[in-house]
Amino acid sequence: MTQLWNQLVDSLSQERSFAMVTLVETVGSAPQSPGARMLVYDDGSIAGTVGGGAVEYQLIQEARRVLEEGQPKLLRIDLKNDVGMICGGKMTVFVEPVLSNYRVMIFGCGHVSRSLAPLLAGLDFRVTVVDDRPEWADASAFPAGVQVVCKAFCELREGLTGLKRTAVLVMTRSHAFDYELLEHFVTTPTPYLGIMASKSKALEFRKRLAEAGVPQSAIDRVFMPIGISIGSSSPAEIAVSIAAQLIDCRKRSFQPKSPA
Secondary structure, X not given: OHHXXXXXXXXXXXXXXXXXXXXXXXXXXXXXXXXXXXXXXXOXXXXXXXXXXXXXXXXXXXXXXXXXXXXXXXXXXXXXXHHOOOOOOEXXXXXXXEOOOOEEEEEOOOHHHHHHHHHHHOOOOEEEEEEOOOOOOOHHHOOOOEEEEEOOHHHHHHOOOOHHHEEEEEOOOOHHHHHHHHHHHOOOOOXXXXXXXXXXXXXXXXXXXXXXXXXXXXXXXXXXXXXXXXXXXXXXXXXXXXXXXXXXXXXXXXXXOOOO
C-alpha cells in the first residue's frame, strides 16, 4: 500500500490525472478485502490491485470511462454472473476521477498573451506560453505559475499529449504560423481551439480548411475569432473575453461545443 500512496503523490505532483478504484464492500468470496485500492491512468496502466484477473480488467475499463466522463461511479459486481469468476462473491467498488487542472497552451507570447496568461493562472488553469523568439519568450514577463517555452511552434506541437484536457490558443506573430497550427490541431481531441483572427482572416482560414478536406464539423468547433463578444479592443480586454470563454468551457466539463 505504501507504494500506491507514493505513486499517488507522484501523480499529483506531476499533475497526471488518474481514477482511484476503492473496494468498499464484499459479500461472500472475493479476491481482495475492503479497502483495497488501485490507481488507473488513461492509458490503462495501473498501480495497486483490487483483485486481478477478469474483475480487475473490467474495473480498469470502467475507470478509464470515468476518467473520460469526469464523474465518479459506484459499481456493484456479481463475480459469477457479471464477470464469470467461480468464486461467486459480490463486490461494491467506488471509482473516482482525480483530474489535473485544465491546461492551456498559448502559441505566441505577444501583448494579448502577456495579459491573458496571468489571468488564466489566477483562475486555476495550468498555463504554458510558447514562442520561437527569445526576446518574447521571456519568463520575467510572466508570473511564476506560467511555464514559458522558447521553441519552434512546429517542434512543440508534435510532442503534446493529454489534449483531451488541453485548450489550444493560437496567437502568433504570423498568419502562416497561425494557419499551420490551426490545421494541425483542428482534428485533434482538444476540447477548445481558439484562433486570434479578424472576421476576414477567419473566413479565409475556414475556406482553406475546407479545401484541405477538413470535415465541416471540425471547422465549426473552432473559436475564430477567439473570445466572447464584449466589444473588446485592448489586449487586457481581449484577455478577459478569452478567459470568460474558457471558464464557460470548463464549466461544461470541457466538452467540445460549437461557437455561438
